[in-house]
Every structure is written in C-alpha cells, then in structure tokens.
Amino acid sequence: MKKLFIFAALMVSIMSSGYAIDAEEVFESMEELNGKWMLSKSKEQQGSCAFKKEILDKIKTGISFKYIGIETTIQENLLPGTGREMVTMYHCKDIACTTLKATHYCVKMNQPEFILNLEKSTDEKFVFDCDMSTELCNSDENHVHQIIHELDSDELTIYYNSWKNKKPIKSTVCHFERSE
Numbered sequence: 001m002k003k004l005f006i007f008a009a010l011m012v013s014i015m016s017s018g019y020a021i022d023a024e025e026v027f028e029s030m031e032e033l034n035g036k037w038m039l040s041k042s043k044e045q046q047g048s049c050a051f052k053k054e055i056l057d058k059i060k061t062g063i064s065f066k067y068i069g070i071e072t073t074i075q076e077n078l079l080p081g082t083g084r085e086m087v088t089m090y091h092c093k094d095i096a097c098t099t100l101k102a103t104h105y106c107v108k109m110n111q112p113e114f115i116l117n118l119e120k121s122t123d124e125k126f127v128f129d130c131d132m133s134t135e136l137c138n139s140d141e142n143h144v145h146q147i148i149h150e151l152d153s154d155e156l157t158i159y160y161n162s163w164k165n166k167k168p169i170k171s172t173v174c175h176f177e178r179s180e
Helices: 002-017 023-033
Strands: 035-039 063-068 073-078 086-092 100-105 113-116 125-130 143-152 155-164 172-178
Touching (some): 023 063
Antiparallel strands (some): 035 063, 035 172, 063 073, 073 086, 086 100, 100 113, 113 125
C-alpha cells in the first residue's frame, strides 16, 4: 500500500508539473529554426516587421538562423538587408548548458540581454526574459524586454515585447514561413 501511495504521489507530481525541459534541450530544439524564413504575407505584421506591400514583396529573407562558433552559438538575423536589420545571438552560458542566454542587437541602439525562461518554454516555444541583473533591463529606456519564438511546423511567430519606463509598450510581432 505504501508503494502504491508513493507511486500515485509521484504520478500526480509529474502530471501537474508538465514536461520539464532544460536549457540544452531548448538549444537543440532551436535547430529547427535553422535556415531562411520569409515574412508571411497572409498574417498581419506589427512594429518593425510591418512593411508596405510593395516593400514586403522585395524582401526575400525576413529572418535567418545559423550556427556559428563550432555550433556553440545560434545567430538570428532579423530583416537582413533592410534599415531595420537586427541580430540576436543565442548561446549556452556554460559548457554544461545549464542556462541559455541571448543578446539582442537592436535598432533602438541598445543590447538587452536575456535568459531562457525554463518554466514557460517547451520544444516549440522558446521564452527569453530580460536579464534583470543587467542595468538596461531595470532602466526606463525603451528596450526589448522579452523574446518569444513559437514554432509550428513551417510557420514561426516571434514576439519582441518591449518596455519603456518599466512598463510594457506596443511590441513587434513577426510572422514567418520557411523558405528553405
């Protein structure tokens, strides 16, 4: 009876906590992003990803991802070749990959740093919160405060949630379709 009770308690604990994912698993899952993606023409873009139709038609690559540094870093190039181009670099903080970090090089002329939120992330959703140990994330300056990637097969939505004066403001939402 005691073993049955322990097993039941363990199962309830597992079922209520959901599937736990670690930083290394997320980094490996991000491999699915590798390659070039087009801005979706069928979904409404917001913020930096919103272009007039005639400009949108000329943009071949909306975002690209590639491994660099012997596959220790993922480089995200958002809106390459446009005046709104930005880069985000994703990498493990240490050799054991206990923490996944990111730095976003923004058109807002700042570089917020992020840490993967393991509680909100899954194999298809990667949530990066502003690193509150940094000055920028605690400032009143307009900055990206959270980045969320939602992957659904050959579709990708990225939210670049911004803050100013320590409060959320209108953010950038980009919808992409795989192009290669």
